[in-house]
Amino acid sequence: MEETNITIQHPLRNEASEFSTMRGGHVALRAADYAGIVKWYQEKLDFRLIQEWPFGDLQLAFLAPPNDDNFCVEILGGGQPLPQPDYTDLNESLQPAGYHHFCLEVLNIDQTVAELRRRGVNVLGEPFDFPTISKRLAFFADPYGNLIELASRLK
Structure with a gap:
């Protein structure tokens, strides 16, 4: 296999931006089966359950990858989503x-x-x-x- 060295040039950072502290945090996923989706991410991807809480008639949770505390998948479970x-x-x-x-x-x-x-x-x-x-x-x-x-x- 031939060695590939591609350098991606990013624009300069804009520290003066009003949004300069913005960072990615989580993505939210909706599912009817709260326990099932939490179990799937834990068993299939080894995600860790960080926090759980109710929100109206839904149950929510933050799940994090096995070795990353900076990104979470937020689960929105319950009800009858499409x-x-x-x-x-x-x-x-x-x-x-x-x-x-x-x-x-x-x-x-x-x-x-x-x-x-x-x-x-x-x-x-x-x-x-x-x-x-x-x-x-x-x-x-x-x-x-x-x-x-x-x-x-x-x-």
């Missing part, structure tokens, strides 16, 4: 407008995908290289239709 489409193909999932996925960075896509499959997770296709952004990518879905991207740096 179902998500059940995608089996990444290209099909790109058709509707609006929210598409959130991304988790990993060191080795192929090892991570192999472990997800071993745990019975629905992976959409095979991992693929995307040299334009110097990443290797893969996509999978939780059982409630929420798409998740995995990304690692191309070597």
Whole structure:
């Protein structure tokens, strides 16, 4: 395999911006089965339950990746939400407008995908290289239709 070294040039940071303290924090996912979605993220992805609380007739929680305290998935569970489409193909999932996925960075896509499959997770296709952004990518879905991207740096 040929060595690929792509440098992505970011614009200068804007420390003078009124929004200069803005950081990513969490993504929220909606599911009817609160206990089921929390259990899935814990068992399939080893996420940690950080906090739980009620909100009206819903139960909410923050779940964090096994070794990351800076990003959470917020679960909004209960009630009767409308179902998500059940995608089996990444290209099909790109058709509707609006929210598409959130991304988790990993060191080795192929090892991570192999472990997800071993745990019975629905992976959409095979991992693929995307040299334009110097990443290797893969996509999978939780059982409630929420798409998740995995990304690692191309070597």
